[in-house]
Amino acid sequence: MANKLIELCGISKSYGSNQILDDMNLYFNENRFLTLLGPSGCGKTTTLRIMAGFETPDTGKVLFDGVDITNMPPNKRPLNTVFQKYALFTHMNIAENIAFGLKIKNKSKAYIDDKIKYALKLVNLDGYEKRMPDSLSGGQQQRIAIARAIVNEPKVLLLDEPLGALDLKLRQSMQYELIRLKNELGITFVYVTHDQEEALTMSDTIVVMNQGYIQQIGTPEDIYNEPENAFVADFIGESNIISSTMVEDKLVNILGTNFKCVDVGFGQNRPVDVVIRPEDIELLSPEKGIITGRVTSVLFKGVHYEMEVMANGREWLVHSTVMKNVSDEVGLYVDPFNIQIMNKPESEDEEAVKIDA
Amino acid sequence: MRNSLFKKLLSGPYIFWIVGFTVLPLLVIAYYAFTQNGQFTLANITAITQYAHWKALAISLVLALLCTFVCLLISFPLALVLRNLSLAKGHLARGRNNMIVMLFILPMWINFLLRSYAWQMILSRNGLLNGFLSLLHLPKLHIYNTPWAILLGMIYDFLPFMILPVYNAMIKIDQDVINAAYDLGATKQTTLRKIIFPLSLPGIISGITMVFVPSISEFAIANLLGGGKILLIGNIIEQEFSEGNNWNLGSGLSLILMIFIIISMLFTAKYDKNGEGGTLL
Numbered sequence: 001m002a003n004k005l006i007e008l009c010g011i012s013k014s015y016g017s018n019q020i021l022d023d024m025n026l027y028f029n030e031n032r033f034l035t036l037l038g039p040s041g042c043g044k045t046t047t048l049r050i051m052a053g054f055e056t057p058d059t060g061k062v063l064f065d066g067v068d069i070t071n072m073p074p075n076k077r078p079l080n081t082v083f084q085k086y087a088l089f090t091h092m093n094i095a096e097n098i099a100f101g102l103k104i105k106n107k108s109k110a111y112i113d114d115k116i117k118y119a120l121k122l123v124n125l126d127g128y129e130k131r132m133p134d135s136l137s138g139g140q141q142q143r144i145a146i147a148r149a150i151v152n153e154p155k156v157l158l159l160d161e162p163l164g165a166l167d168l169k170l171r172q173s174m175q176y177e178l179i180r181l182k183n184e185l186g187i188t189f190v191y192v193t194h195d196q197e198e199a200l201t202m203s204d205t206i207v208v209m210n211q212g213y214i215q216q217i218g219t220p221e222d223i224y225n226e227p228e229n230a231f232v233a234d235f236i237g238e239s240n241i242i243s244s245t246m247v248e249d250k251l252v253n254i255l256g257t258n259f260k261c262v263d264v265g266f267g268q269n270r271p272v273d274v275v276i277r278p279e280d281i282e283l284l285s286p287e288k289g290i291i292t293g294r295v296t297s298v299l300f301k302g303v304h305y306e307m308e309v310m311a312n313g314r315e316w317l318v319h320s321t322v323m324k325n326v327s328d329e330v331g332l333y334v335d336p337f338n339i340q341i342m343n344k345p346e347s348e349d350e351e352a353v354k355i356d357a
Numbered sequence: 358m359r360n361s362l363f364k365k366l367l368s369g370p371y372i373f374w375i376v377g378f379t380v381l382p383l384l385v386i387a388y389y390a391f392t393q394n395g396q397f398t399l400a401n402i403t404a405i406t407q408y409a410h411w412k413a414l415a416i417s418l419v420l421a422l423l424c425t426f427v428c429l430l431i432s433f434p435l436a437l438v439l440r441n442l443s444l445a446k447g448h449l450a451r452g453r454n455n456m457i458v459m460l461f462i463l464p465m466w467i468n469f470l471l472r473s474y475a476w477q478m479i480l481s482r483n484g485l486l487n488g489f490l491s492l493l494h495l496p497k498l499h500i501y502n503t504p505w506a507i508l509l510g511m512i513y514d515f516l517p518f519m520i521l522p523v524y525n526a527m528i529k530i531d532q533d534v535i536n537a538a539y540d541l542g543a544t545k546q547t548t549l550r551k552i553i554f555p556l557s558l559p560g561i562i563s564g565i566t567m568v569f570v571p572s573i574s575e576f577a578i579a580n581l582l583g584g585g586k587i588l589l590i591g592n593i594i595e596q597e598f599s600e601g602n603n604w605n606l607g608s609g610l611s612l613i614l615m616i617f618i619i620i621s622m623l624f625t626a627k628y629d630k631n632g633e634g635g636t637l638l
Binding site: 052054075077084087090100105145148149 | 539
């Protein structure tokens, strides 16, 4: 337990009558790429701002390396932030921007010059010292913002949707850049995003949030393959979420047909939610499928065809590289291993969960 | 072709306006300034070296500088407070902020002569201020007919011209930029000095020009609150044109005054690259 780097204990925060975070508990260790993922208004940015010190929680504590920093002002905290809209100092050139934090700490000129060179090299912008922020593209400005933060050698870098303002192509190349940076620096990145693809690509650990509650914590694989509830399943990629009944261990009744699965321990005849990813449904000839249905629409999506199949009174979303025609009769088969069973939520708000990151 | 000719014609009224009401009057002033009875002379320009004239110019300069300085001293902290207030989320805060700014600029909509007469009532020997002081058994203040009364009137008249550009410039600073400075270890004072002040500089510079230029050529307030005892350069020019009936001397001194105005305009042009002054209203 000694290596918990940041720990949030029972954090609650509300603006007026609007509860943003409710009794949130979360901790993570050194050298992680942790992503807070959720729709807008889920409390992910507020969580980040509480870590940075721009917001004070109504209740709860923030611990850094075991020390309570809840009431420590941002300028004393050993972490740095990269903002969504760069927040560069437009009246200073790039070198002055990067040197800002170091000058405040009264570092020597030689040390600062070395650091500027090193940081610019790290973000692939050597020779930009004398440029003004306005003359740089969005992607370059964001890399300067990262350089400005990391020269201070924080143990944690907080990134608030840093790629949100960039176009798709640039966003993808910056994702690789960030992974590389994190590995070279060996520090913890806490990354806030609403983009599930970004989260899956970069993270070691993803924290899925909704309405101020943590929905699930896990590796990208865990979150994608074994979502704990319908919200997570729906938010992380497309899926078929079907209200079903667990007949007994390893057997689930979906829309009137029994499917074999691998989950046990849900009891007998319990209502559950079933998640089946569209790429896990195989389209076979009608007699080979577990159920049969009729194709109602086909869309070409590049790497696959996206099809909807009407079966057992429901549209099933299917991704397949094999194209069928509309109104073809098909058999649907799902490997037992690919059927994910989830407890139905007891209320709108899921209990906050604590999982070793 | 016809289209572009039509567009050129559209600018006609404005060209007429500029030539008729700016360029021609300036040429007339210049003609009067450099002549006396039709003969070329520099006497009207060098007249500034006469004691009464340069003394008036000096008083004008000092009062204008003081007025500008005090306006800035009031406006900068006010804009800072309003900025911080506006960070409170919600429409209520924004409405309240606009209300406060409105209260500060409201006097601008009342004719400035009326406002100066009001100050006359307040400051005069048996006016409101001294009446109030005697109620408290305090000694009377003799502000009326002193440079202080003129200064007070000028500050009151020109303050909105400083508040608006400074407030506009400051409200535009992204809170994340200020947060970034804190985040990098800066204290509130350092952030104010290194981030907030430089980023509001365009507004401050416009404000300085917009207060300094009208206050250095001020004469009406001096007449009303200075009791005609203190002569500013504006008063002397006015007298030369009216009572003295010496348009040539008045024009010469006007040109000298214009030099100071042009200097302050150049000062603005150098810093105000974004046309912050244009956002006055």
